[in-house]
Amino acid sequence: MEANAGLVPVEIPTPENYKADVSQLPLSRVVPISSSYLYPYRVVIILRLIIFIFYLQYRYTHPVDDAYALWFVSVICESCFALSCLFDQFPKWSPVDRETFLDRLALRYDKEGEPSQLAHIDVFVTTADPIREPPLVTANTVLSILAVDYPADKVTCYVSDDGYAMQTFESLSETTEFAKKWVPFCKKYSIEPRAPEFYFTQKIDYLNDDIDLSFIKECREMKREYEELKVQINALVAKAQKVWKEGWTMQDGTPRPGNNPKDHPGMIQMFLGHDGGLDTDGNELPRLVYVSREKRPGFNHHKKAGAMNALIRASAILTNGAYILNVDCDHYFNNSKALIEAMCFMMDPAYEKNTCYVQFPQRFYDVDLHDRYANYNMVFFDIIMKGVDGIQGPFYVGTGCCFNRQALYGFDPVVEGDDVEISLLMSQQSLRKRFGQCPLLVGATVTETTNTASLLKEAINVISCDYEDETEWGEEIGWMYGSVTEDVLTGFKMHAKGWISIYCKPSRPAFLGCAPINLSDRLGQIHRWSFGSVECLLSRHCPIWYGLYNGKLRFLERVAYINNAAYPFTSIALLAYCILPAIPLLTGKSISPEITDIYGLWFIIVFIALFTTIYLELRWSDVRLRDWWRNEQFWVIGGTSANLFAVFQVLFKFFTKTDGNFSVTSKVDDQKVNSSELYILKWTWLLVPPTIITIINLAAIVFGVSSAIIDGYESWGPLIGKLIFAIWVMAHLYPFLQGLLQRENGIPTSVILSSIVLAMIFVLWWIRVDPFKIDKWLEVNIGSIVRNTYNKFSANLLDFDL
């Protein structure tokens, strides 16, 4: 008997208790990253750090006497890069992957035949400009939400229209009619994606043997109906854009009211829902709510953040979902299980209390084949974000994110053992001071039996433009104001309160959006992001010290945020470094001792360490080399243009106190437009520095090579090192040149580039050939006529100068 005491009797699971157990199992798990890559990766990170320290020490102690300034600048730049490498590297120390168990969620909260226990979710869609964001794009996103795989009475879709556009509103109304057929069709055949435009453009194999005949019939019918919807929406757009010849004037001479996006009353319209008509199968559809918040001149409307906050309040009164998922109008649900995926974290007892949001990666549907402008951002979405997910959670990136409403209200996460209702801790009065005067909103729940009409009246009240006066909206509550990248800031505040966030990457991308397709738009977007970053660094929310006193932001998470805010500053060093290698080629001076001595050795070691890290990083993250390379290129292109300007503009703004500008990225979605849009280029100041860098480096390469050939360089050794550098810079700038030079059906960049190089070689040869010989050559070949004109011309030129 004694011998048996330590043994625990094994309980054999019967089907019954097995089922009971399953409903208690965790709804997700952390999938560890393969240690065969991760451990060597960490070793290399440390090694690299040590190597870098030695390298820099060597550089500091070995100034180059005949080019002191060059040496000095390059050492400063290298120190900058080292620092930014450090900040970039350590948040990637313990990356994670995750896996969700959708079936367990269903077993727990959504059993067959029982009323669903799943939480109510409010889905927010923002649109701001009916031209740059066509109503058809928004309509598709809305349809993909209405057809989402979630109990219809537990989803509400809110569309915020900052454009106050008739065509957006009316096209939504058309869309609801189509939805009544579309949604049952999607659910009946479990089709993906549930945005019709994208469903019908993918190849459907009608010839497949197992394909259901009734499916084919219905599918064709649906397609016809959708084409009709498109025609209707296009007609609405055309009508809205029509300019009346006589002009439209009111009797008192004021312009036609109701169409001015900058000056109009608030408007809310509800569609569908349980009193809004059933679908063709007799089922209820999710409710759809159109909201256009009030706008008046003289008020700061705080752009997207302001729109989101108006939606939080309106939705609190109308439906008060426990969770809020937001998407930009172009990011449709590509995976109908996206909400369920998010709930696998949000409704899991292990995460429920302290998770502020579940962020999905941004994926895109319209990027060109070669991803010329690095729109996929794979290094960010598949490496950096997995890294921070292993610390305190991913950044909030503005779209495809499911929030805990409590976190948006600015509350702290619930700490273990702390079961007092948070709202009870605060007096009604202080709540009013923070949230504003609406009693229903302050109550935060709509428990009283109020009729829809009075609810609507209250909802209109909370979207008025003075509602936020003297409240904490945008300061401590909701989406944060004062930054063109409100998203990162909003997430940062939550992390600083001790919330954690989760990165959810289902294998079928949850959302697909639209990426800026041409160079100008892409640089404009990069500019806005880096502008927001620097702004954040200089604001009261500076990640270096914000919230240091309460210590709730974990150290490495803080490092990640600092890196995210400070990276644009490396652009100054980058600019210097892109020009530096060209200078020795042009002047014959050197930024470093000869490549052949110890310095060269150090340099090679640093590069080996760098590439080993990158290799291992790509292995554990499954990012392709090509995506990494695109990212590198855009680090240089964006760095020497958009980031550089952003840094100086924010500094300027900081000292002059002017406001930043949010220009909406175009999402005009038309295959035809897109292919030619890739070639549209608006000349802006942003393009100037990379152009100069290109010219200097091209000249340096040509000059270096031709002087070596003409003068007969003693040794090619030192020249080759410098040449490699300049070519390296040019390789990074290649997509920029493509954007700059290539026109539709035009001459390819490579041809233009090589002819420029040839022309430069010719000019150089011309200049460097003995002038006497030039004279002779002219005499012999073209004769004295040319020579005389040539002389006259140069004489005139001199006269003119005098």
Ligand SMILES: O=c1ccn([C@@H]2O[C@H](COP(=O)(O)OP(=O)(O)O[C@H]3O[C@H](CO)[C@@H](O)[C@H](O)[C@H]3O)[C@@H](O)[C@H]2O)c(=O)[nH]1
């Ligand atoms: O006054 C405004 C301005 C913009 N928006 C909306 O904000 C969203 C984002 O604008 P977009 O021009 O598409 O910006 P992107 O560069 O594509 O957006 C990325 O970066 C932004 C921060 O800079 C985030 O807000 C976005 O979610 C993120 O997708 C769109 O739905 C707009 O309709 C408004 O609702 N009101």
Ligand SMILES: [Mn+2]
């Ligand atoms: Mn966008």
